[in-house]
Structures are given as structure tokens and as C-alpha cells.
Amino acid sequence: MAKRPTSADIARAAGVSKGAVSYALNGQPGVSEATRERILAIAAEMGFRPNLAARALNGASAGTIGLALCRPARVLGVEPFFMELISGIEAALAERSYGLTLQVVPDHAAEIAVYRRWSAERRVDGVLIVDLHRNDDRIDVIRELQLPAVVIAGPGDFGGLPQVWSDDAAAVTEAVEYLCALGHRTITRVGGMPELLHTEIRTRAFAEVCERLGVQHAVTVPADYTAEEGSRVTRRVLSAPGRPTALIYDNDLMAVAGLAVAQEMGIAVPGELSIVAWDDSMLCRIVHPPLTALSRDVPAYGTHAAHRLLELIATGTTTSLEDVAAHLVPRGSTATISSVRPD
Amino acid sequence: MAKRPTSADIARAAGVSKGAVSYALNGQPGVSEATRERILAIAAEMGFRPNLAARALNGASAGTIGLALCRPARVLGVEPFFMELISGIEAALAERSYGLTLQVVPDHAAEIAVYRRWSAERRVDGVLIVDLHRNDDRIDVIRELQLPAVVIAGPGDFGGLPQVWSDDAAAVTEAVEYLCALGHRTITRVGGMPELLHTEIRTRAFAEVCERLGVQHAVTVPADYTAEEGSRVTRRVLSAPGRPTALIYDNDLMAVAGLAVAQEMGIAVPGELSIVAWDDSMLCRIVHPPLTALSRDVPAYGTHAAHRLLELIATGTTTSLEDVAAHLVPRGSTATISSVRPD
DNA sequence: CTGAAAGCGCTTACAG
DNA sequence: CTGAAAGCGCTTACAG
Structure with missing residues (x-):
């Protein structure tokens, strides 16, 4: 050759x-x-x-953005959210022939080390940051490195970094209002990791709307997004006295696992128990009954974030975006409670 | 700073x-x-x-390998296989601080263009190639570009490129033998895209073992790995006269969708219908009944392929690997046919 | 074992 | 509008 x-x-x-x-x-x-x-x-x-290297040496861009994912590999493999997000990011990058560099990390310390390396080596032009915590220590490092970054989270103050977010509080409120309208008065939410900012936002909104609407038992049980813990927590919640008539899950994977537990315990869905899933992937539609879900266009979310980051890289500035909130898609897993167990 | x-x-x-x-x-x-x-x-x-760019300019490695995925984004989002494969690849790369560059492409022509660009720009040191076709036109381009590559497919001749593969023929044979031992004599397989080499290998092996064991109706119906088509094909197969007593699916997503169809049609699983899924992810375990599956360690598969590619990049040569074949994990979705519908 | 020099393939002031 | 030169930050022969 x-x-x-x-x-x-x-x-x-x-x-x-x-x-x-x-x-x-x-x-x-x-x-x-x-x-x-x-x-x-x-x-x-x-x-x-x-030659890209020669260009990069003259201060040109690397033509690549980075995404570090801090979730165990087994969760990434089965949870549709991230792959859908990545699909959407890819779509935005492809238009500009940008590449995506992926790195799975075990914890925040490792993730920070990755950012330092990427920055030092000029391997990426910018990064997308997900799974924000309150007082997230990654933010300071990103600022110190002066690495262009867009945060996929919010609302919140992330050291001035632009953010792409959707109103999770509004979505959880819509779900609870719907369940209340169906007659439910004891609702348990199986949440994500408590340290995640969006978990916190959902938890607070859930408590507020439940109090406002007079939901008697409104509890959030923390979990870790895995099917295993979704099953375990559901089994515990449904075994306790005074079990709820409705469950809201923070992701689809746990919701599907919870549905299986209800069926294994002989609890009819939706007759005796209504289930609402957050994140509406194919999973929600292939189970029986199909799950009512808080649906949002995850790929579009990724596309928007990537566009913002590309703009930031190209022009040095960009704007935050409040993306559309998830909205309730009623399916077979929710029903009025009175029809089966009149109080 | x-x-x-x-x-x-x-x-x-x-x-x-x-x-x-x-x-x-x-x-x-x-x-x-x-x-x-x-x-x-x-x-x-x-x-x-x-500075990585300066190193690269002296002929050093880019420190990155590439993976182009030619599947629709919506499939990638929900099918666990690729994300698990990527997890495994990441694990191997992380040891050597190598990065992974991902690109989703619509077709082979676009994929070939990506390889040309990656090679020309020295963006990657090598690539992993998946979803091989018979007489795959990507092979010639890879050879022309002299791009180090490992093929995740086999067995077959891929222009001399090293391959990492597992014996799909043995796995499908094991599944059919098991179903036959349970008394099944009419078995339908819902396969993947016919143009994929591993689909072809499975189809041939399925036909052979069925003939050897005297399975009366042994049909492979092509599908595209999506839940939608899994549902559609299953509905059609179960609606036709002389419906099979056992179904084998080429991936877990279609199998789960097929299970839902059987339940919607009031066909008892496993009482009246046994189901076997290829690729054993969490999906198979969170449905009811849990699905008997052809299980393999997909992340390990990715790790092995990445290791081979790194060796090829570092030393200029590597060996092919026959990885362990998928093996049957019996669960609740398979049972003897005679117990319910004695012939 | 060490230092000075050339060169990788571009980009970008700087002269003409 | 065009050409010759310097420089990005490394690596690697080549002399001492």
C-alpha cells in the first residue's frame, strides 16, 4: 500500500x-x-x-468528546437509558464527524483521574457529565482543567457549567396526581441512589405532592436501579402489613422486576396494585400488562446535550436547556383502586 | 491555570x-x-x-480502538448484547489506558467510510468488527487500509483476520436436543437477520440437528432482533394451524416479546409452549416464567476480543480464539410436552 | 551514558 | 494573493 x-x-x-x-x-x-x-x-x-495528530499539535480540536460512565457494567448492559442516551449523542456527533470516547469507571475518583488524563493528553475536546451529586466533586476538577463540559442534570448550580435537564419534579407530580385521581391513597416509590441529584429532586417532589393531595402513606425506598434490588425491595414492600396500592419506580428495569414479584406473590396488577415506571423503554411494553410509564425521548435528550457541547467547544459559550419533561403514558398497569378493593 | x-x-x-x-x-x-x-x-x-498528539505524530499509537455498530439506535438502546460486549471491551482497554471510540452507522457503506476516515486520520490503532456477513465487503477495505482488526465472528475465513468466536452450532444443537428429550417434535426458530453469518450458522445447525432427531416441523422464521418483530412473528406462528410446541429465539429481546404474545393469546408457558432464548441477560430472569436460555459470558467475549486486538496492535500478530460456547440454562419456560398435551 | 539536531505533518504569522 | 519559515511537543537516530 x-x-x-x-x-x-x-x-x-x-x-x-x-x-x-x-x-x-x-x-x-x-x-x-x-x-x-x-x-x-x-x-x-x-x-x-x-493527519489528525498534526492538527491537534497546532491546537486544533481532537474531534472527540468524552463520556465517563460510573455505573457497574452489569447495570449498563441491561438498563436502556444509557444506551439510548449514547445513541442520541452519536446522532449529534455524526453530523460533525465527531467521535465519542467512552470510559466506564468504578467511582468518582477514577472518573476524575480520567478527566485529568483526557485533558492532559488532549484526547477529548470536551465532556458530557451525568449522574450529578449534590456538591459534586467532579465539577471543581472540570473547572480547574478548563475542560468544556455540559452537565446532563438539573436544575441546579454546577459551578456555572451549562446544563441540559428536564423537570423531574413535574413528572413525578403528574404521576402521583394521576394515581390519586384513580383513588390511590397509599403510594410507595422505589427510588434510585439517594446521592444522585435527580433522585433527591424526585424524592422531594414526591413528598410534596403526596402531602398536598393527602396521600396517607407516601414512602420512598432507596434502591440502585438494578433488577435484583427492584425485586428485593418490592418483595419487602408488598410483604409488609398495610401494603401500598400503587408503586412508582425510578427506572423501568426495577419496575419490570417489581411486576414479576407482584405476579409471583399472586397480587393482581392492576387489580390490586398499580405500577408506574420511570423511563419508558421497550421493557415497559413487552411485559404483561404493559407498564404505565413516565416517558421521555432519551435519545433526543442526548442529542441536545451533545449539540450544546459542540457549540461550547466551537464558540466558547453555550446556553442551558430545559428539555421537555417526562409525561405520563397510561397503559395496563394502572387502574382505579375502588373497583377491586373498595375502602 | x-x-x-x-x-x-x-x-x-x-x-x-x-x-x-x-x-x-x-x-x-x-x-x-x-x-x-x-x-x-x-x-x-x-x-x-x-501530549498525545505529539506522540502520535511520531508514529506512536493513538491509544484508542474503534468500534462501529451497524444497528438501528432503537435496537442498541434495548438489546443488552452490545452494551454487555462494550462493558467487556472497556474492561480490557482500561488495563492499558486505552480508549474506545464508538460510532453508530446506518449501513456498511457508511461503516466503510468510517474505517477510511479513522485510518487516514490515525484516530484509532485498530478496530473490532462485528456482525459479519458472508463475503463481507468490509474485510477487503480493512485489509487495504492495513488497519489492525479482530473479527468477532466465526468460524470462517475473513481474509486472514484473527477472529474471536464461539460455537453457535453446538449451542443450538444442545437446545434442540434438550427440547427433543422433553418430547417436542415441532419446533420453530425465530432467527436473526439472514444475511448475518452467525444467523446462517445457527440456521444450518438447527436444520441438521432437527433432521437427525426427527423433528417433524423445523422451521426458521427470519426476524430482525427487535421486540416488535419478535411479537409479530410469534403471533403469526402461534396463530397458524399445527402450531409448534417449542420456540427458539435468536436473542433475548424477541424471546421476551414472544412470551408476552403467548400469554396474551392464552397459551400456557411452559404447559403448552416451551421457549428458549439466545443470550441470557437480566431480561430472561425478570419475566414470568423466567426463560430457559443459551447463556454465555458476553462481557468476557468482548474482553477476549479486545485483548487480542491490543496484542495485534502491540506486536503485529495475534491468534484467533474459540471462546466457550453458549450453554443451556434451563428455567421455567421449558417443560415436557407430554404432560399437558399427550400426543 | 548524555546532548544537540532533525523530523513527524500540519497551521499560522510574516514577508514579498 | 502567494511563498518561505517557524513552531506545536514529542521521538529517535546521530555524535560526543
Whole structure:
């Protein structure tokens, strides 16, 4: 195979200098239109592609953004959220021929080390940050490194970093109002990790709406998004005296696992128990009955965040975005309580 | 923020040349042990990290491998296989601080364009190739580009590229033998895309074992791995006269969707219908009844492939690997047929 | 064992 | 509008 042509080869073939080639290729002024076209034609003919490393050395972009995921691999494998998010991110990057560098990390310390390495090596032009905590120690590092970043979380103050978020409080409120309208008065929520900011936001909103509507038992039980813990927690909740008539889960995976537990315990869904899932993936539709869900367009969410980050990288500034909130999609897993167990 | 130190800064601080710094950092001969340690200490103290672009410009590796995925985003989001594979790949890369660059592509032509770009830009040191076809046109391009690559597929001849594979024929044979032992004589398989090499291998093995064991109706119906088509195909198969007593699905997502269809049609699983899923993810365990599955360690599969690719990149050569075949894990979705519908 | 120099392939002031 | 030169931050022969 012939050696790949360099800009010097193009320059020689076109009878111009390397500088002219560079200007022509990058659409910069400094060459006449005729010369530009001739250079472009020759470059295309010779299959020239600029060496990315050489560009990067001159301070050009790496053409790549980074995403570090701090979840156990077994959760990533089965939870649709992240893969859908990644799909959406990819869609935005593809338009600009940007790449995505993925890294799975065990904890925040490791994630911070990854950011330091990426920054030092100029491996990425910016990062997307997910799963924010309150007082998240990653924020300070990102600022110290001056690494362009968009936070996928909110609302909140993340050291001034732009954020893409949706109103989880509104969504959980909609779900509880719906369940109350169906007659439910004891509702348990199986939440995500308490240290996550969006868990906290949902927990507070859940407590508030329940108090406002006079829900008698409104408890949030923490869990970790895995099917295993979804099963375990559900079994415990449904075995205790005065069990709830409705369950809200913070992700679809736990909701599906919870549905299986209810069925295994002979508790009819939705006759005796209503179930609402957060995040509406295929999982919610392939079980029986299909699950009522708080649905949102996760890929679009990723696309929006990636667009913001690309803008930030290109122009040095971008805006935060409040994306559309999840909305309730009623399916077979929710029903009025009075019809089966009149109080 | 202070400017990042360069090797020249380290050299100045240590009172040596840049060359000495390079030798010290890379464990090359050319500096005394004492000097090396002093340089290393100073580099660490100053937080020095070599600029990746500068290294790459000298022919060093990009420190990244590429994975192009040619599946619709909606499938990627919900099918556990790829995310599990990626988890495993990540695990292998993390040991060596290698990155993974992901790209979702719509078709083979786009995938080939991505390989050309990655190669030309030196963006990746090598690639992992999945979802092989017979006479796959990607192979020639990879060879033309001289891009280090490991094929995750087999057995087969992929232009001499090393391959990591498992014996799908043995696995499907095991499943059919088991179903036959339970008394099933009409078995339908809901397969993956026919153009995929592993679909072809499974289809042939399925036909062979069925003929050998005297299965009367042994049909493979093609599908596309999505839950939607899994439902549609299952509904059709179960609605036709002389419906099978056992179904084998080429992935877990379609199997779970098929189970839901059987339940919606009032067909008892496993009483009247046995179901076997290929790929054993959490999906198979969270449905009711849990699905008998052809189980394999997908993350390990990814890890092995990544290790091979890293070896190929580092040494210029590597070996193919026949990974362990999927094995049957019996669960609640399979039972003897005679107990319910004696022939 | 060590230092000075050239070069990787681009980009970008700087002269003409 | 164009050309020659310097420089990005490393690595690697090549002399001492």
C-alpha cells in the first residue's frame, strides 16, 4: 500500500506551498478561488486526509468528546437509558464527524483521574457529565482543567457549567396526581441512589405532592436501579402489613422486576396494585400488562446535550436547556383502586 | 491555570535534554538509573503528561480502538448484547489506558467510510468488527487500509483476520436436543437477520440437528432482533394451524416479546409452549416464567476480543480464539410436552 | 551514558 | 494573493 499523502505531497503536485494547501483545505482566505479549487481537486484525487495528530499539535480540536460512565457494567448492559442516551449523542456527533470516547469507571475518583488524563493528553475536546451529586466533586476538577463540559442534570448550580435537564419534579407530580385521581391513597416509590441529584429532586417532589393531595402513606425506598434490588425491595414492600396500592419506580428495569414479584406473590396488577415506571423503554411494553410509564425521548435528550457541547467547544459559550419533561403514558398497569378493593 | 508543562520544561527543571526526558519516561535505555529516577520524580511533581498528539505524530499509537455498530439506535438502546460486549471491551482497554471510540452507522457503506476516515486520520490503532456477513465487503477495505482488526465472528475465513468466536452450532444443537428429550417434535426458530453469518450458522445447525432427531416441523422464521418483530412473528406462528410446541429465539429481546404474545393469546408457558432464548441477560430472569436460555459470558467475549486486538496492535500478530460456547440454562419456560398435551 | 539536531505533518504569522 | 519559515511537543537516530 502506498504511503498516505501529506500536505507536502499535495503542495508539490499542485505546485504551491504547504501553507496554500492548508488555507485551501480549511476554507481560509489566502488563496485565490481558482487555486483553491485546483488544490481541492488534487487533494481529493490523491485521497488526502489531514493527519489528525498534526492538527491537534497546532491546537486544533481532537474531534472527540468524552463520556465517563460510573455505573457497574452489569447495570449498563441491561438498563436502556444509557444506551439510548449514547445513541442520541452519536446522532449529534455524526453530523460533525465527531467521535465519542467512552470510559466506564468504578467511582468518582477514577472518573476524575480520567478527566485529568483526557485533558492532559488532549484526547477529548470536551465532556458530557451525568449522574450529578449534590456538591459534586467532579465539577471543581472540570473547572480547574478548563475542560468544556455540559452537565446532563438539573436544575441546579454546577459551578456555572451549562446544563441540559428536564423537570423531574413535574413528572413525578403528574404521576402521583394521576394515581390519586384513580383513588390511590397509599403510594410507595422505589427510588434510585439517594446521592444522585435527580433522585433527591424526585424524592422531594414526591413528598410534596403526596402531602398536598393527602396521600396517607407516601414512602420512598432507596434502591440502585438494578433488577435484583427492584425485586428485593418490592418483595419487602408488598410483604409488609398495610401494603401500598400503587408503586412508582425510578427506572423501568426495577419496575419490570417489581411486576414479576407482584405476579409471583399472586397480587393482581392492576387489580390490586398499580405500577408506574420511570423511563419508558421497550421493557415497559413487552411485559404483561404493559407498564404505565413516565416517558421521555432519551435519545433526543442526548442529542441536545451533545449539540450544546459542540457549540461550547466551537464558540466558547453555550446556553442551558430545559428539555421537555417526562409525561405520563397510561397503559395496563394502572387502574382505579375502588373497583377491586373498595375502602 | 498554569500552562501544562512540556517535556522541555521537565528537561530544563532536571537539567537534562528533552531526549533524556523521553527515554526516562518511556523506560528506554539511554539514561542512567539515577537520572531516570530524578526525571521521573520531577515529571510527577510538575504533573507532566505527554501530549498525545505529539506522540502520535511520531508514529506512536493513538491509544484508542474503534468500534462501529451497524444497528438501528432503537435496537442498541434495548438489546443488552452490545452494551454487555462494550462493558467487556472497556474492561480490557482500561488495563492499558486505552480508549474506545464508538460510532453508530446506518449501513456498511457508511461503516466503510468510517474505517477510511479513522485510518487516514490515525484516530484509532485498530478496530473490532462485528456482525459479519458472508463475503463481507468490509474485510477487503480493512485489509487495504492495513488497519489492525479482530473479527468477532466465526468460524470462517475473513481474509486472514484473527477472529474471536464461539460455537453457535453446538449451542443450538444442545437446545434442540434438550427440547427433543422433553418430547417436542415441532419446533420453530425465530432467527436473526439472514444475511448475518452467525444467523446462517445457527440456521444450518438447527436444520441438521432437527433432521437427525426427527423433528417433524423445523422451521426458521427470519426476524430482525427487535421486540416488535419478535411479537409479530410469534403471533403469526402461534396463530397458524399445527402450531409448534417449542420456540427458539435468536436473542433475548424477541424471546421476551414472544412470551408476552403467548400469554396474551392464552397459551400456557411452559404447559403448552416451551421457549428458549439466545443470550441470557437480566431480561430472561425478570419475566414470568423466567426463560430457559443459551447463556454465555458476553462481557468476557468482548474482553477476549479486545485483548487480542491490543496484542495485534502491540506486536503485529495475534491468534484467533474459540471462546466457550453458549450453554443451556434451563428455567421455567421449558417443560415436557407430554404432560399437558399427550400426543 | 548524555546532548544537540532533525523530523513527524500540519497551521499560522510574516514577508514579498 | 502567494511563498518561505517557524513552531506545536514529542521521538529517535546521530555524535560526543
